[in-house]
Amino acid sequence: MSQDLNPMIWPVTARRVNGEMSIGNIRVSDLADEFGTPSFVLDEADFQARAGSWAKALQEAFGPNAGTAYYAAKSFISTQIARWIDEAGLGLDVCTDGELAVAIAVNFPAKKIELHGNNKSESEIASAIDYRVGVIVIDSLQEIDRVARIAHEKSIIQGVLLRLNPGVDADTHEAISTGHEDVKFGFSIASGAAWDAVLSVKKHESLELKGLHAHIGSQIFTPAAFELSASRLISILAKYRDEFGVELAELDLGGGYAIAYLDSDRPSSAEEVLSVVAKRVKAECEKALLRLPRVSIEPGRVIVGPSMVTIYEVGTTKEVSLADGSDRWYVSVDGGMSDNIRPALYGAEYSIALANRSSSAPVRNSRVVGKHCETGDIIIREVQLPSDIVPGDLLVVPATGAYGRSMASNYNHMVRPPVICVLNGKARSIIRRETHRDLLALEIEEEPRNIGKGGSR
Numbered sequence: 001m002s003q004d005l006n007p008m009i010w011p012v013t014a015r016r017v018n019g020e021m022s023i024g025n026i027r028v029s030d031l032a033d034e035f036g037t038p039s040f041v042l043d044e045a046d047f048q049a050r051a052g053s054w055a056k057a058l059q060e061a062f063g064p065n066a067g068t069a070y071y072a073a074k075s076f077i078s079t080q081i082a083r084w085i086d087e088a089g090l091g092l093d094v095c096t097d098g099e100l101a102v103a104i105a106v107n108f109p110a111k112k113i114e115l116h117g118n119n120k121s122e123s124e125i126a127s128a129i130d131y132r133v134g135v136i137v138i139d140s141l142q143e144i145d146r147v148a149r150i151a152h153e154k155s156i157i158q159g160v161l162l163r164l165n166p167g168v169d170a171d172t173h174e175a176i177s178t179g180h181e182d183v184k185f186g187f188s189i190a191s192g193a194a195w196d197a198v199l200s201v202k203k204h205e206s207l208e209l210k211g212l213h214a215h216i217g218s219q220i221f222t223p224a225a226f227e228l229s230a231s232r233l234i235s236i237l238a239k240y241r242d243e244f245g246v247e248l249a250e251l252d253l254g255g256g257y258a259i260a261y262l263d264s265d266r267p268s269s270a271e272e273v274l275s276v277v278a279k280r281v282k283a284e285c286e287k288a289l290l291r292l293p294r295v296s297i298e299p300g301r302v303i304v305g306p307s308m309v310t311i312y313e314v315g316t317t318k319e320v321s322l323a324d325g326s327d328r329w330y331v332s333v334d335g336g337m338s339d340n341i342r343p344a345l346y347g348a349e350y351s352i353a354l355a356n357r358s359s360s361a362p363v364r365n366s367r368v369v370g371k372h373c374e375t376g377d378i379i380i381r382e383v384q385l386p387s388d389i390v391p392g393d394l395l396v397v398p399a400t401g402a403y404g405r406s407m408a409s410n411y412n413h414m415v416r417p418p419v420i421c422v423l424n425g426k427a428r429s430i431i432r433r434e435t436h437r438d439l440l441a442l443e444i445e446e447e448p449r450n451i452g453k454g455g456s457r
């Protein structure tokens, strides 16, 4: 357990004062009293610093050829987040009309939005074109025709990128690795599908092919996979130049930069990974006699992940005897897989700390579990926790900002937790806690009626 609040894992303002943890200069126990538990707490200073540092690192690595650092909305989005992302000079990567609606709600600059997705609906494509998003990243041959038709109907020339699959194994968990061949995303370079897609886009006057894109996975620790992906995309840029005599101007290398969840995790910094990738991109372009394209990235997790923590209250504890004669201490908290599905979904691992006091009690072999009716409702499978933890204690799980609240569900009719923003001793909700009334509000009593052509068949 991270008693020492390892700065690689915890938000920048996390402290322990007289044993009590604080974030943004506010005691965690005060946050729990005011807003209840479970709650997500967002360290505003940490978030702003991370967003700014990725935008800056991209600038420094690529200089005048730096494209846009698109924040991946799916990691966590709200109107407040979208405003901060804009203020920090980043763009926004959205992949549904719901995420686009958040961008539109804050007048996010359209030119700095890209629309992603392997199955964008007609209406999503139409909404994005109506808002004049800078690029649509196309993911299938059918979608090439679909986007071309909708843009043509609106008399618009839509900028597009092609999402390619460079066949890079990003050495991460299967479910979050997308760059190898047998996946739903992108056009495979190896099979020739990528080049077919290039030729197909070129047939449409309503599409402007701006460049190529790849996103090879998530939680990638070293630059090597990004380098390999970039070099394979550059080979297609060279082929394009050879074929058409002009060069594509944009290269989007996607997201997937790792963060630390455990003390043993050693992610690269923005500067480290981007400077290595930039060097490789420059070398490959030189070799192929290509001008340097504008290079963009799509960081999500690495910006919001470490900025947020989850506060839980302990409800019950239970000792369970194991077959080998040892025992395990089950510590149950008041949330679980409805606010953090990642352990159940990917076997993701987290750290945890006792927050309302420090403890010098001997530690016990423990498992932190949620309150859902599932054996797999585990937050931390194995951790050494102080043996004096009692109901009412507060446990805080760091690095829950990405794919925490954004993947939250109402399983067991649990209400989804709020997101509390803290800065300089002040706290406010940016997303409130749901209520039972919110859940019940979805239910309506309708008279059965004939629909469609009516009558029975």
Ligand SMILES: *Cc1c(COP(=O)(O)O)cnc(C)c1O
Residues within 6 Å of the ligand: 072, 074, 075, 093, 116, 215, 217, 218, 219, 254, 255, 256, 257, 298, 299, 300, 301, 302, 402
């Ligand atoms: C998920 C995703 C990202 C962001 O991934 P992170 O691991 O959060 O950085 C970027 N681009 C695309 C296309 C994605 O699907």
